[in-house]
Amino acid sequence: MTTTKDQLYINKVINGDASAFAYLVDTYKNMVFSLAYKMTKNKEEAEEVSQDTFIKAFKNLSNFKGDSKFSTWLYRICYHTTLDAIKKNKKNNYTFEINEVTYNQIQSVETILQGIERKERSVIMDKCLMKLPDEERSILWMFYYDELSLKEIIEVTNLSEANLKVKLHRARKKLLTIVEKNIEPEMIENYGRK
Amino acid sequence: MGENKHIKELDDFSKKYIKDIDTEKLSPEFTSELMKKIQVLNVYKVQPFTPLISKKVWFLIGLLLVAILSISFNSNEESILSVPELDVTFLNKFQLSNLIESVSISNTTFSIICLFGLMIFIQFIYLKKYFESRIH
Numbered sequence: 001m002t003t004t005k006d007q008l009y010i011n012k013v014i015n016g017d018a019s020a021f022a023y024l025v026d027t028y029k030n031m032v033f034s035l036a037y038k039m040t041k042n043k044e045e046a047e048e049v050s051q052d053t054f055i056k057a058f059k060n061l062s063n064f065k066g067d068s069k070f071s072t073w074l075y076r077i078c079y080h081t082t083l084d085a086i087k088k089n090k091k092n093n094y095t096f097e098i099n100e101v102t103y104n105q106i107q108s109v110e111t112i113l114q115g116i117e118r119k120e121r122s123v124i125m126d127k128c129l130m131k132l133p134d135e136e137r138s139i140l141w142m143f144y145y146d147e148l149s150l151k152e153i154i155e156v157t158n159l160s161e162a163n164l165k166v167k168l169h170r171a172r173k174k175l176l177t178i179v180e181k182n183i184e185p186e187m188i189e190n191y192g193r194k
Numbered sequence: 195m196g197e198n199k200h201i202k203e204l205d206d207f208s209k210k211y212i213k214d215i216d217t218e219k220l221s222p223e224f225t226s227e228l229m230k231k232i233q234v235l236n237v238y239k240v241q242p243f244t245p246l247i248s249k250k251v252w253f254l255i256g257l258l259l260v261a262i263l264s265i266s267f268n269s270n271e272e273s274i275l276s277v278p279e280l281d282v283t284f285l286n287k288f289q290l291s292n293l294i295e296s297v298s299i300s301n302t303t304f305s306i307i308c309l310f311g312l313m314i315f316i317q318f319i320y321l322k323k324y325f326e327s328r329i330h
Contacts, residue, residue, distance in 0.1 A: 018229075018236035025225050033220045043218055050220070051228050058232055106203045113211065122216045129212065144212035170206040179211075 006070045011102060014062050021061075025054055028071060031146060034077045038141045039082040041130055049085050053078040068155060075148070076156045079138065086134055101173050109176060112183045128178040138173035256315065263308050266301050 003181050006027070012020035032053050037046035097185055113121055129137055135157075142156065144150045154164055247255075298308075 016236075021232055022225060025228055029220055029224060030217075033224075034217045037218050044219070047221065047224065050224070051231070054228055055235070057233060058235065101200055101204060103200060103203060106200070106207055107281055110207060118214065120215070121211070122214055125211045126215045129215065140208065140212060144209050145215065145217075169201065169204075171246050172208045175208060176204060 007066060010061060010064065010066075010070065018058075018163055019088075020096060021054075021058055024057075024070070029054075031071065032074060032148070035075065035078050035138065035141060035146065036082050038129070039138050041080075045085060046082075049078070049082050050083075053081050056081065069152070072148070072152045072155055075142070075146075075170050077151070082138075083134075101176055105180065106135055106176065108181050109183065113179070116183075125179065128175060128182055131178050131191070132171060132174055136167055136174065139164070139167055140171045140175065164186055248285070252315075259308055259312055263305065263312075266305050266308070 006024065007025045009020045013024075029050065033046055033050045034048040036053070037043060040046045040049060053074065057074055060077075064070065113124075116124065129140065132140070139157070140152060142153050143150075148156070150161065150164060153159070154161060157164070159167065
């Protein structure tokens with residue numbers, strides 16, 4: 001459910017105090033921007049989409065029923081606004097062969113990643129995440145970074161539970177495969193040729 | 195069991211390393227820039243558009259036009275707008291007495307004027323809706 005403080009400011013805005021909307025913007029702007037950025041892969045576009053998201057939210061605030069979290073409602077607007085923006089720009093779709101993941105594979109990748117400095121590791125992971133298809137990338141981001149529940153992601157994306165679980169699992173496997181390819185030189189150095 | 199272990203391992207891997215990613219930062223003026231746009235939207239919301247001529251009046255005008263048109267089509271007289279005889283002898287001073295008596299508009303001309311007025315009336319409604327949608 002929406003927090004009491006959020007609801008207080010929502011009511012103020014609905015009653016005509018537009019400046020109260022600044023509280024909601026400040027509270028959720030980073031969350032909105034991070035999702036928009038992960039989907040668009042471009043900072044300027046993500047800022048524009050974030051602005052559009054908040055403007056749509058402002059215009060439709062009286063339609064917010066309060067039966068879900070305000071953040072989830074906002075995410076939904078952001079997700080669909082970003083999808084529309086992405087469709088216009090027609091970004092490339094990446095295709096990957098997904099093989100079954102092995103325990104050793106996960107362990108090897110993790111061992112290498114642990115040996116890399118945190119900042120560099122963050123950059124590598126970010127680059128790898130950006131190589132995933134838009135939908136899978138956004139699902140992983142919402143689930144792991146923004147820590148939305150499956151139920152909330154279903155509400156945001158309109159996917160069925162079964163479909164979402166399949167996409168989530170596929171996305172994790174793809175991510176591991178991409179990370180493995182990216183850190184392959186280090187793996188070869190550490191373990192010798194495969 | 196093996197399959198579940200892999201799912202758990204993948205889940206742990208994703209959770210650990212995705213959470214670790216540093217995110218891009220928004221520009222510092224984001225909120226202020228956005229609030230400027232919100233205030234503009236709010237001004238429009240607070241001052242709703244009030245028409246010069248209300249819908250009721252437009253409806254009455256429309257009825258009047260329809261009434262006049264139907265009368266003109268049904269009328270057998272040559273002209274429906276011949277001015278009734280008035281005592282205009284006071285106009286002799288200005289030598290205009292013949293002017294009013296001579297005013298007469300044929301049915302056809304009058305119908306055309308009414309139809310023209312009706313077309314402008316209809317176009318006005320469409321133009322109004324068009325400009326309102328542009329503002330929104």
